[in-house]
Amino acid sequence: MPRKQPKAMTTPASDLLAWYDRHRRYLPWRSAPGETADPYHVWLAEIMLQQTTVVTVGPYYTDFLARWPTVADLAAAPLDDVLTAWAGLGYYARARNLKKCAQTVVAEHGGHFPRTEEGLLKLPGIGPYTAAAVAAIAFDQPATILDGNVERVMARIHRVATPLPKAKVELRALAARYTPDVRPGDYAQAIMDLGATICTPARPRCFLCPWRETCAAHAAGDMESFPRKSPKAARPQRYGICFLMLDKAGRIALEKRPEKGLLGGMVQVPTSDWLGKVFDQDTAADLAPLKAKWRRLDGSVTHVFTHFALHLTLFAATGVKVDSRYQWVGIDQLGNVALPSVMRKVVAHGLAKLV
Template structure:
């Protein structure tokens, strides 16, 4: 590819960004002073594999509660996990807190301004390091995320499937990134990918790069980037134990710090396994022996690499007995929980009322049984 053509990409892209950039809470408009690195970092961590609309309320909540990196570093990690509940990928919250402590205590509150320095911090990988360096410090770092991969794969008609194409795309990103305004360039490429150069039905007629785009010229833009086929998603099963105190509070426990939903609160349940549970079997995993009653309906939750089908048993307990059980008691409506746990609580008797998440039910199957 000729060097002139690579260099020709930045100018039209930046001109488009100046006119059509999205206005976002963590972004300063082109030409304005740079956004505070703390905010850029916070937004970038939240935006990892997460959509803009999902992030906006969390970003506001975090910033209001912890206005500086020192405030965040001083918070108990449990508070951070709780504030993160519902956003997913909970290792991010743990690393967020670890990173805040490192910056606050070791670096006196100043984020590194280089890619190498940023890469040392927990939760910051190649993408995030480049994004922070470019956006918060105006360094000429080559940013590569899913959006930019797609735009580059199309403009340069990269037919190698992802993730094999990654090294090739990294080279292209480095080649097209300008020395000036690298942050605006990265954000412009991401905006373009989010609004015009979308995964399906790209709106090539409105694209500022249309004349440069080889995939468009060949009529294969929508087919790129190619991607290796995904593995099928297995189904697992569990029975949740909805143990309710006389005042309505339910029993919750803290999950181990690593792995799935690490460090978050959970509703006690049987192990999650490939085959459905019989009630008689499940009772062996109950927090205590009592008169468990089957809850009506069932719920399903889809994780990245498996789906979970959830049935539930409901039990009642008085305050005296409740005090002897390990865990904590919270009102189901008020608890800050991962979505899958909220779905379990949605199986409580009367759980469909008052805006609780309703269990999924299959009417046909539910009535087939005599």
């Protein structure tokens, strides 16, 4: 009678990879399991995905690759073109660093991304998470990634009581124990998919999870209590005034922000400083960029940045003339300038109130 073959031993990583092979997400920047991914594609997607959803990133990623198919193409692109293409993704320092990183890869590495975490970390705009993600996904290096999805999975599996952000060191050590030497790139994408589609912040679908049998939080029935988080401080509030100027043809006067600082290098409707106090509206004329018949528009525009909320009051003047500091842009051409989301809100609100 033939002897039964022993059952192959499984590990958490192999269980997750088996799940990934059946249920992985199909994303524009992702290669098939086991296939080599293009480092440029991986890097571009990972930079875009920081603080941004997959659904939002998809069209931007496709557009960037159509305009700049290689890292050399991106390195040679004018910064204003890159910022304009980035408009709407937010966190515009990422766009400036994207350009710098592409230039560095071309100038110092012959157009090839470094293959190691250490080498990738030396590039502009690449931090520990992105370096690990590119090393693992593009070069199949056993690098441990730690983003919000991985933190949540590890915190639940081990019921880590330490609150974030203090728990990051502990969670990274736990995540490293799971990172395999075999198929580390697929594993990195698998654990991100697990957090994004199964081990979600609210109402996790534990019945579909390949790790539910070893998950301490699932056993205790308190999955949504993890990861623990320190109480958030109240978000600071800032205030400012925007000055919407139109000429007789209905074009809008825009100016470029300084290269450094928040929204650096982007285009804006002229604005006052953004301060932590409400402006005295009677002083608006003193803050205006030029003398004109200014009128205050009803309502205001609120935009939430990472570290503060901004409240903008609008004043408008029509039929004005401006100097060379400003550029006149037709309403139908606003999509061709690097206008950040907050300023798109300002323009939309202002034009609606002027009708």
